[in-house]
Amino acid sequence: MTSSSPADEARLPEQTGIPACDDYLSSYLACHRAAAIYAPGQLQSRYEAMRTSLLRDSQNPDIRPQLATRCYSLASQLREALHGKSCAENPAPASTP
Structure with a gap:
């Protein structure tokens, strides 16, 4: 198994070019937040990995x-994990100064 370097990741495109995957990624954060699948502190790193x-x-x-x-x-x-909830029901918490 090879690990990726920052240079490898820098060469990746912005989108997959596969509509199903690009749609999944575009809704990933909001939907995973709404479904409460991961702890809030894990969500961004899980998204980046996916x-x-x-x-x-x-x-x-x-x-x-x-x-x-x-x-x-x-x-x-x-x-299925959303159990009918909307991805927009749980917006990201406002950052505190």
């Missing part, structure tokens, strides 16, 4: 064809 993984996999021609299915599955699991 984002890096999906972006890296989107660049791999052997993995890319399966990514839409993976992202649909991730989104489906997240919808």
